[in-house]
Amino acid sequence: MKYKSQKVAYWFFALSMLLLVLQIIYGFIMGFARIGLDGLHEFIPFNTARAVHTNLLVVWLLSGFMGAAYYIIPEEAQRELVNVKWAYVQLISLALVGVAAVIGFHFNIWEGRKFLEIPRPLDYLVVANVLLFLGLILTTLFKSKRRTTTSLVLSMGLLFAALLYLPGMIPFDSQVLDSFFRWWVVHLWVEGVWLLIMGGILSFLLIKITGVDREVIEKWLYVIIGLTFLSGILGTGHHYYYIGVNKIWIIVGGIFSALEPLALLAMALFAVNMYRKGEKKHPNKIALLWTLGSAIVAFIGAGLLGFAHTLPQVNLYTHGTLITGMHAHLAFWGAYAMIVFAIISYALPNLTGRKFYDSSRGRMAFWLSNIGMFGMTIAFGVAGVAQVYLERKFSMDFMEVQKEVSIHFVVLIILATLFTFGVSLYIVEFIKHGRPTDEALETLDS
């Protein structure tokens, strides 16, 4: 039994794909600038491209999470969304706010706060948008008699993500205080509450795809959430080592960051074990690939590569270098981009009635984008290690070092091209599914 209001999810996914394409374009602008091909410098200098690249990432992932919620919540709550019209209003306003922020960046309308460059006045619109979204999701849940652990974890993740946006809006004169609370948003999002969102989506997908009992899967979900909070909250300390706060954070941040990979390891083991236990009967192999892939790549990118530079002794040298870029690319790709790709791959055939469950294009999209992204990660890592030694150990001038490592960006661009080819195949598959229809939802049996 499916619900017609789930169709709105499709448009959030479509917005996601559109903004992802833009994000990749800005990534290439930066890659080329790194090797001296900076023809767009007058219009799009590196710092603008960087802010656009990271902010677009956040907006397309949020759009993907929202789409996931609009798809999952009605199904879990076993009722239609309380108001579909407002969900479309929310979609359009999300797109407008995102686009307005990005256009503003090109005219230097932004705040120099890394990852939170959206100007404060626009933040109020973000808040209004998210409140509308949460209102729709939570009332749907409250009006239903069926509240599953999966739907609660997903909506708690979304609710906490919204609440944590607020500390980032407090104005401070002190750079230290500003940094301190900025990380409440950035770190506690990606290493805290976003993992609840990921866990909720993962749990939903595993229940549907593996056929393992809900009770078993949801019990694991509790363990993962426990581990995430245990390590992730105080793990915020790895951003506080050398910003001017109390030295206690060096110890707290070091210890709790070292525990963070455990939550991600649990997540990967969870996904793989549920697949092994399951009946392996579900025909949607592409969705399965992205689901398991997400849990495994998240462990490598977020867990292992994160740990590679959270020890204070290491971070002293790697802080703010390309080592961060190495970790960030594979972490965001594995944990968040791939889980969005997974829910889209699962939802699209159900919404549109076109069953591209196991197409070779779909498989190619998965492998090429992943090989490309792993290669990019290695290129970032090699450039980053070289940068750390030359700049931080041997005190070479910053720009001199950038020149020395620019060759690695040639490699990076080649692998980014492979990655983009994979993503393009995924988008072709997305478009080939066509639009969602009522008939597709009515005739669905699972």
Ligand SMILES: [Fe+2]
């Ligand atoms: Fe962090």
